[in-house]
Amino acid sequence: MRRILASAVSVLLASVSLALAPSASAAASTTSTPAALALPNGAPDISLAEVQTHLSRLATIASSNGGNRCTGRSGYRASVDYVRSVLAATGYAVTEQAFSTNSGISYNLIAELPGADPSRVIMVGGHLDGVCAGPGINDNGTGSAAILTVARTFASLGFRPPVTIRFAWWGAEEQGLLGSRYYVNTLSSAERSRIRAYLNFDMIGSPNPGYFVYNDDSRGAAIRDILVTYFTTIGITPQYTYAGGRSDHGPFISAGIPTGGTFSGAEEIKTAAQAALWGGTAGRAFDPCYHRSCDNLSNVNSAALERHANAISYVLWELLRRSSGASVFETFVNAADYSILDRGRVESPITV
Numbered sequence: 001m002r003r004i005l006a007s008a009v010s011v012l013l014a015s016v017s018l019a020l021a022p023s024a025s026a027a028a029s030t031t032s033t034p035a036a037l038a039l040p041n042g043a044p045d046i047s048l049a050e051v052q053t054h055l056s057r058l059a060t061i062a063s064s065n066g067g068n069r070c071t072g073r074s075g076y077r078a079s080v081d082y083v084r085s086v087l088a089a090t091g092y093a094v095t096e097q098a099f100s101t102n103s104g105i106s107y108n109l110i111a112e113l114p115g116a117d118p119s120r121v122i123m124v125g126g127h128l129d130g131v132c133a134g135p136g137i138n139d140n141g142t143g144s145a146a147i148l149t150v151a152r153t154f155a156s157l158g159f160r161p162p163v164t165i166r167f168a169w170w171g172a173e174e175q176g177l178l179g180s181r182y183y184v185n186t187l188s189s190a191e192r193s194r195i196r197a198y199l200n201f202d203m204i205g206s207p208n209p210g211y212f213v214y215n216d217d218s219r220g221a222a223i224r225d226i227l228v229t230y231f232t233t234i235g236i237t238p239q240y241t242y243a244g245g246r247s248d249h250g251p252f253i254s255a256g257i258p259t260g261g262t263f264s265g266a267e268e269i270k271t272a273a274q275a276a277l278w279g280g281t282a283g284r285a286f287d288p289c290y291h292r293s294c295d296n297l298s299n300v301n302s303a304a305l306e307r308h309a310n311a312i313s314y315v316l317w318e319l320l321r322r323s324s325g326a327s328v329f330e331t332f333v334n335a336a337d338y339s340i341l342d343r344g345r346v347e348s349p350i351t352v
Contacts (some may be wrong), residue, residue: 070129097186127202180252199223205264226314295321
């Protein structure tokens, strides 16, 4: 995350609707309901262990490449290769988008889970690069690893979502949102219009964590309210943060695409009121190792990381549900008896 101060408030704004209404030709896809749908709205529970596995791999990459994963250096290239290999092994077709920076060539990675209605896309993204001063594990290994786990989890469900889900890992965010800006600027107007929402996750495991929800885009008020509902449901009172120029949702805001996301805090100081809400230490930064060499695996709060990772799943699932006008998974029951031979005759209804 770039070093621009952000403020938090707790004043609700009026909600606005996302342009996610299904087209006349679109129909919700169906499959059996997976057993692992455990979040309050039925979304998949995201494995903290898997997020931590990817995070550990990014830490090893930094350690093996001069202690960082910054644009133009081998640590960033190795990070791109790692994420790409995991996505490919999961079955995703991955697009690598190269662009120029003052530090050399950088790369965005894009992967899609095709939807029943290809005219609508929900994007989930965060930056993969870090600063050159350290390994960049909270900033933004946490967001990158969580998005990768969400992408794998949703692919494992074996369903066709009602709209296309597009996952993105941005390059050169730390140099001024260069990767996401390049991506948005190279989209045709028709391609921009397909993107109905962009969800951004940048720093979600801060060691003295906060629970912030983006509130800097009036078009994304519906996204904001879903995220507030998620945190409230799990017993956390979130606060709003205004970070439009600070992370990769900024170019999407400028393009008129509804945005939203969560944030666990950076160099700002946690207040006594925030410590009373969320625990942790008042008078100390949310992330004392922000943009420093100590931003390593020990600089991550696992409880915050798990909650924010599940926020990604929760909001994405809810947007899919709203886009289809029904549950993402639908169950059909055969009312007629069906004979099954199993050491005799067993009659049972079958759920398809």
